[in-house]
Amino acid sequence: MQTLWTQLSSQLESQKKLTNKLIMEMTQQKFRNRFYKLSLYETSGAVICFVFAFIILLNLDKMNAWYLMLCSIVTLLFLVVLPILSLGAIKGMRSLNLAKHSYKETLLRFNKKRKNMLLIQKVAVMLGVVMMWVSIPVFSMIMNNKDFFTIKHDPWLWVFTGAVTIGVILFSRYGYRGYKKVTASAENVLKDLEDHSDY
Amino acid sequence: MSKEETFTRIIRDNEGIIYKITRIYAGNREDQNDLYQEIVFQLWKSFDSFRGDAKISTWMYRISLNTALFHSKRAKKRGFNVSLEKVVLQHENYDPVLEERLQMLYDQIRILNDIDKGIILLFLEGKKHDEIASITGFSKSNIGTRIGRIKEKIRKQILK
Numbered sequence: 001m002q003t004l005w006t007q008l009s010s011q012l013e014s015q016k017k018l019t020n021k022l023i024m025e026m027t028q029q030k031f032r033n034r035f036y037k038l039s040l041y042e043t044s045g046a047v048i049c050f051v052f053a054f055i056i057l058l059n060l061d062k063m064n065a066w067y068l069m070l071c072s073i074v075t076l077l078f079l080v081v082l083p084i085l086s087l088g089a090i091k092g093m094r095s096l097n098l099a100k101h102s103y104k105e106t107l108l109r110f111n112k113k114r115k116n117m118l119l120i121q122k123v124a125v126m127l128g129v130v131m132m133w134v135s136i137p138v139f140s141m142i143m144n145n146k147d148f149f150t151i152k153h154d155p156w157l158w159v160f161t162g163a164v165t166i167g168v169i170l171f172s173r174y175g176y177r178g179y180k181k182v183t184a185s186a187e188n189v190l191k192d193l194e195d196h197s198d199y
Numbered sequence: 200m201s202k203e204e205t206f207t208r209i210i211r212d213n214e215g216i217i218y219k220i221t222r223i224y225a226g227n228r229e230d231q232n233d234l235y236q237e238i239v240f241q242l243w244k245s246f247d248s249f250r251g252d253a254k255i256s257t258w259m260y261r262i263s264l265n266t267a268l269f270h271s272k273r274a275k276k277r278g279f280n281v282s283l284e285k286v287v288l289q290h291e292n293y294d295p296v297l298e299e300r301l302q303m304l305y306d307q308i309r310i311l312n313d314i315d316k317g318i319i320l321l322f323l324e325g326k327k328h329d330e331i332a333s334i335t336g337f338s339k340s341n342i343g344t345r346i347g348r349i350k351e352k353i354r355k356q357i358l359k
Contacts, residue, residue: 005323020207026236027243098265099245102336106265
């Protein structure tokens with residue numbers, strides 16, 4: 001293994017290819033790392049959530065029943081709190097100083113922050129289906145001025161809503177499993193660091 | 200010598216380090232290119248804080264490994280990139296046998312966890328345990344134990 005590696009190293013030594021121009025071009029690159037793109041998506045999503053939250057706030061006076069008011073408040077909390085937590089978690093990840101800490105310290109900090117971010121994502125996925133149902137009466141009142149709980153519904157509405165719910169649940173399960181896998185990976189690293197910290 | 204000239208000289212003298220790290224932490228050419236650029240970017244970003252109180256290679260390894268850890272990814276990403284395809288990563292001129300053996304070695308190292316990847320890379324680079332400890336932050340005895348386990352793990356993986 002060592003011999004092979006040494007052969008690789010000497011081959012690389014004889015093949016230096018970078019030019020000064022290329023190197024300096026690389027130092028100018030911005031906005032290309034994955035956390036920037038993640039921030040962009042999350043920020044866009046947050047803006048959409050805040051817009052809807054604002055619409056609900058403007059129409060709170062229409063919620064003339066306690067259950068509609070409750071649904072509005074819960075929906076508002078979901079639309080405001082979760083995006084803020086999510087953006088905060090990403091900001092925490094991006095703020096890691098890669099030059100300051102050792103590899104071990106970076107591993108620790110990175111995986112702790114990653115776990116935190118993943119927890120928020122998992123909660124969002126789990127609550128997504130619930131929030132879909134909680135927000136329906138709110139937007140029914142805002143858009144049509146109708147109390148969802150008291151009006152007569154077309155049976156096809158239930159079929160459609162049921163189908164959408166199943167789709168959202170399946171998608172959420174898929175997303176949740178993905179997050180769970182990455183969380184497990186982060187936890188394994190943290191556990192490994194913890195188990196071997198004494199020697 | 201200007202800051203840019205010093206930096207480019209350092210990168211050119213040590214481009215092999217960055218290349219080897221990208222091969223271990225990224226699974227395909229595209230991700231390797233992206234990671235390569237990200238490492239150079241991070242090195243440039245922290246260049247002002249490098250005071251020369253550590254060896255250049257120690258400084259480079261630390262930042263490169265941290266960057267690889269942070270930015271290595273499973274999913275693809277897009278973005279504007281400097282094209283490196285014709286410069287560094289494709290024209291290795293290795294003989295096919297050597298290339299195949301290297302590919303097997305890279306594959307074995309790539310499936311190790313993040314902790315073991317960093318340590319075994321430094322070990323293969325010929326670093327002594329105390330230097331590996333200094334770069335990684337692990338204790339010297341921890342390094343020794345881990346290297347033994349990693350070698351055994353790789354040996355078992357190859358024999359499978």
